[in-house]
Every structure is written in structure tokens, then in C-alpha cells.
Amino acid sequence: MTRRTTIAVAFDGAGWHPAAWRDPSARPDELFSPGYWIDLAGTAERAGVDFLTIEDALGLQSSVFGAVDDRTDQVRGRLDALLIASLIAPTTSRIGLVPTVTTTHTEPFHVATGLQSLDFASRGRAGWRVQVSGAAHEARHFGRRTFAPLDLEAARRGDSALVRELFDEARDVVEVVRRLWDSWEDDAIIRDAATARFVDRDRLHYADFEGTHFSVKGPSITPRSPQGQPLVTALAHQAIPYELAATSADLVFVTPHDDAQASSILGEVREAESHVGREGRPLSVLADLVVLLEATPALATAALARLDAEHGAPATSDALIFAGTPEALVEQIEAWTDLGYDGVRLRPARLTRDLDQIAEWVLPAFDRSDAAGATLRERLGFERPANRYAVEETAA
């Protein structure tokens, strides 16, 4: 039996190339309008994309890591990703919706209920890309914590105290969010007129989380959602984030630049899993790729060169920038799934044009007929998880 290849697409502004908004296919004056996002989601869904992600941050985009710039030649400004996903939810019926939601300055309680509500509105297609915010200027937007400018070298070496703190906090946030998601048992609403009880409060549970940065009592205000636990994902580039993913997530996005790296990163992810003592299903691992697709290699190279010229420099990315033909991309995807990857998350360089290319030329190369069910978890082959509190009771 061949494994079903997971294909996700990452939405961000006009696309992942900084000059994408200048492409003739772009709709740069509609980036903040509902129709733009609904159209893109419809295209992705019709093509059989398993899920889409939506980027977000608590500050302006910047060409400088961890700081603001004053550039006026790139897309600036973005809408709240969870709410874009909420808008898309009633207009779609199959595609998974995975917004980025930051753990650093936000309220875990609102994060939990927001994602549960997305799960209700999408009838079981919600996910979450967990993200930390280490930027000093973003902390000043909230004024409750002061971060020193991130020491990039220390972060690369994996011994940045701030990075460790942010990811420890993220782990706590995911933990409390997961507890809140389980804080109602599935059958807590009984509507028993005979005893005048709407809920059985024995099937509601306090989260009772106390951590370094916050404590949350619970239960959630929101009943357990269709998936029980929406799918938790994280993008990771090194050991500390791999460990967060291994501890807290169901699926991880990684950024190999070639086959050798693809193998070594997969090994590091598995190592992180054993390091943190992960039990149950291993992480699904998707490779991230920035993709620019044209009919011939020459056309693709020329299109990238044109964008780079408009940008004023070759675009850079944490992920491999793949400019080529759809056939070559399919081969690349197959090479990595052969190494043990579950699939890819494609970041369209030009969101409008490259999403169309992906829909028309890439997805048909993969079998899309065997999605196991209507929820995102089912689509990716995950079980609907048992409720941790109900399990405890059975065991007692």
C-alpha cells in the first residue's frame, strides 16, 4: 500500500517572493478583502490540497530579522490569520484550515476557544500553526515584557536563553490549550429535563494549569469541538523547535535544501522525539518549499530573475526556493516522500499564479481519492483522540 502524500499550501500576502505583489497575476489591492482569501481557498480545495496554512505575526513584515524596516516596496500589513480561516470555513467543505497563532503575547484561553470555534465553523477542519514571537519591537506592542534584541548567533548555536524561554512558554501554551480542548467530554451536554440539568458537570473538567508565565483554571467556555483536538503543527529549523514539535505537535514543517539535508533533518526530528519521550503516533513531517512553477526550466528561471530584479536582490528564504517545472517539483516531492517524509507544504512564490500552477499541474500527479474522512485529522490519517479526562476516569 502506498502512503498518501500530504500536500499543503502556505498562504501569505501576495506570495512568498518579496516582489510577488508586482506579478501580473497578483491582486495586490485586494490582500485585505474577503474575496481574495475565499477565491484562493476555493482554488486550493478544488485541486485537492489537504490543508492550507495562513501566516501571521504581531508586527509588520520586515526585510530585517527581528526588527522593522521602512521599506515601501514590499507588502506590509496583514489580517489576523485565525479570522481569515474563520471566514473561509463556511465557504469550503473539505480543505483543512491551519492559521498561525502566536503563543507569546496572546491569551492561551482565547487561543483555545478561537481554534475550537474554527473547528465548529469548519465542521472539523481546524488546525493550528504554533508560533513564538521573539522580536523586541513586537514585545513593545504589548508593553508587558521586555525582550533584548535576539542574539542570532546564540540562537543558531541553540544556547539563547530567550529562545529557550519562548519555546518553553509555547510548550506550556499548547499544553493548556490541549487541556481546555478536552475540558468538556463529548457527551457533557445532556439536556435532561427530568433533573433540569443542561450539562452533566461531572463531565466538565478544570484545566488547573499553573506555569511560569500564566495559569489557567478552565474549563473552556466552548464544548469539545468536532475533532476533539484540532491538528497542532509547528515550523522548526533546529533542536529546540524540533523538541517543541516532538512534545506538543502532531505535524512538523521542516526546511531541507537538498536530499542529504532532508535525510539528516528527518533523523534530527526522530531524535528529538526519542529525546522528549514522545509516545503514540510519530510526528508527520512535511518539507517546506518555496515554489515558482512554469512550463519549462528556462521560463521558471526567467520568471524568478524578473522577480529578483524587481526586488533588487535574489530572494532568500529559510526554505529551498524551487523554480522549475511542475514535473520536476513532483519528482522532488516523490524523492522526499521516498526518504520518509509525509509530504510537503508548498509556499507559492507568487500566490495567485503559483497556486493555479500547483492546482493544475502538481496535484493531479498525486492520488487524491483516498482521503479517509471529512475532518482534517481523518484526512491525514489521524485518529480522533480520546479525551484525557474521560480516560483518567475509566482508568480509576
Next chain:
Amino acid sequence: MTTTRRQVHLAAHFPGVNNTTVWTDPLQRSQIDFGAFEHFARTAERGRFDYLFLAEGLRLREHKGLIHDLDVVGRPNTLAVLTALAAVTRHIGLVGTLSATFNEPYELARQLATLDHLSNGRAGWNVVTSSDAFHGANFRRGGYLEHADRYTRASEFVSLAKELWDSWSPDAVVADRASGRFLADDAITPFAHRGPQFDVEGRYNVPRSPQGYPVIVQAGDSADGRDFAAEHAEVIFSRHSVFEEAQQFYRDVKGRLAGRGRTEDSLKILPAVTFALGDTEAEAADRAREDALAQVGPKTAITVLEQVWGVDLSDRDPDGPLPEFDPDPDASITKGWAPRYPNAVKIAQDWRARSEAEGLSIRELVISVAGRQSFVGTPGAVAAEIDRYVQERATDGFVIVGTTSPHGLDEFVERVVPELQERGVYRTEYEEGATLRRTLGLPEPTEVAEEVRRVG
């Protein structure tokens, strides 16, 4: 000669997690599945309502240390559902309660601006504050806020949010491919705010939304609350639905506007009301009675009494007399409700006097004080009453609260709305492309901002 009749504004309140919602009714469906919200929103839009309204949950209510299980429990995240509803509606305003205590301005401002963008200008924000540790236990902030600081925080929060919403110029995004300019010069003004509640600075990251600001709604009723309303609110979600009280409230609040350079039309006052309809007055009265009995079951009657007395009264017979002793004014055994009975001793004495004078049992008494439907009658009579309130400046309209989810509004829309339209006091169509602010007949936000600045 014809005079233009004042137009009625209507909002639709999604049935709440209190005993107004009759979950034992066979018509009651899920209060949490998205289909319930979708039906409710489509019904309200079919009824040409100005907006629909969602309250906010911050913690499940507790009574005597246990999660309260007699009423509907469980609701969604306000912002997520409102934004999802933007996709299935075209005209109706989307208004939600969002706490100024348990949110941060930068994040909430961008979420509300997102809702406004994604609904093409239909967002509204009911600003509330909470101060207690009970709700705070679910949040980073905790429950540290002094009661007296609630409106200070709300006011500082809204002012800061407006600074963020104003920080992108209206024509910031030029997106001109040829010149390669995405943003205009000086598109984004950095913000810096230092106050008792917030000390923040930086750059906001959402372009100005269609309305500029969401419509600001406010529900508080204290003198501080009324001042806050006079400064910031564009709609007051009022508790005063009895005609004379409503007129007094209307005069008081609208009277505060002139001192702030605002016109009477820049603030709408909409009290929450329930209704019971019938083909005859007698049938409507019967239905109101049925609703009241369902809303105030024996256990609920005792719960309401316990909320006033502040002690356990579970050994009392709901069909028997009220307690002969007075409440302990400092005792409280209920958590998570808005304070309903600030002067418990006096209320208890009034209730006891009334129950003795009229021979009412505990349950009958609670029904008579708390289970009453606001408008009871034939659709024509209810429409006439609504019209009278508006023409005689007791309100600008109402927030309609149905008793079941999601069908509780259907009958009002099918039977009362046509009567209002017949009377020429209610729209028959929405204006195409109108923002919520325009639907409500409110001035544009730039004018509001100028008014506030002129005073400040």
C-alpha cells in the same frame, strides 16, 4: 403635510447562557454548532436587522462552588464566529462583546479591524470590562483590576485602539506595480502611548478598515458608564425597557452628548427585550406565561433567591414562602454573573413584602420579578408598542432576544417585522454596500474622532 417618522433600529441577540433561553423547548437546537449561528444570522438578515449580537464567555458560571448546570452552558469564541458569519451574510452588522480587561489593545484592535475588512465594514464592538479574580483565573492578566478602574481601563483601551486604527492613512496602500510602491510615503504613523493601564509603542500592522473603526457599543449603566458612553459609544445596549425609565435614561444619556460636541443622532440607544406573540392578546399572554414557567423552574427559582440572599436555600420549597430572614449583604455564592442585585437587603425586603401582599410563592415571585416578557401581544400590537417607544424618544429601537436557539427569532421576523414595515418605520431593503455605521444612521468615524479631539 407629512413628517418623517423616526425609524426603528433592531438588533438580534443570539440566545444566551442564562435562563431566558428555554433549552427544554422542543424548538431548541444546538447553541454551539455553526449551523445554529448561520440560521440565526440569515434570519436576522432576512428581517433587515441592523446587526446581530454575540455575548462573550470568559468562564463558565458557578453557583455554590459548582458549575451552574440549570441553564444553557457553552458558547464559542466571539470573534471567530462573527468572522465566519461574515462569509454567509452580506448586509447585517456583526457585533460582539469583547473584554477590555482580558485582551490587549494591539491584538484586539487588529482582530476587530480584520473583522471589519472581511465583512466589508460591518464590525461592531461591545466594550465591557470585568474586574474579578473569578474570570481572571483564566487569563494571564489575572483579576487585579480595581472596580473603580474599570472604566479608566476601558476608556484608555478604546482611545489607544483608535490611535492604532488611525495610524494607517486611508490611502496607505497604493500597490502600484509600475513604480514598485506598495505603501505611500508616511503611510504608517508610529504609535506611542504611556498611560496608567498601557505603556506601548511601535507600528500597527493592519491597514485602515472600511469603517475606520468598528461601531463602538457599550452596556454599562453607572454614572461612569454613562460618561464612557457619551465619550466613546455609538450604540448603548441598555437595560431600560420600561417606558418611563427608558425615556428618562434616553434623555439623560443623550443630554450628555452636547457637552462633548456630539449630536443626538451620533448615539443610538437600544434596550434588550424579549417577546411573546399570539393571534390574540389572550393567546400571547398564555405563551408568555408558558415561557416564564419554563424559564423559572423550581430549581432556578431557588437559585435566583440564593443569588439575592447569598446563602444556601436548597431546603426551601419553591412553592412555599420567601425566607423570613434578611440576606447577608456581604455573602455571595454565585460567580460569573453580572451583578444583578447590588442592594440585596432592600431587594429581599421588597420581594418579601410583595409576596406577602400578593400571596406569591418563591417561584411565583421570581417569575413576577425576573421572568417577565417585555412585549406580549399580537404582532400588530407589539409593532405598535415598538413604534411608540421610538417615536416618543424612549429608545431608538431594540435588541431582540429570542428564547430558543436558533429559531427564537423566526417568528418575530415573520410576524412583527412586516407590521413595522407596514407602519413605515422600518426598512424594507438594506442600502447596497452600506457599512454598519451607515445602516445605523451614525456619522462617519472621522467626524467622531474630531468631536472627541475637540473636547479633549
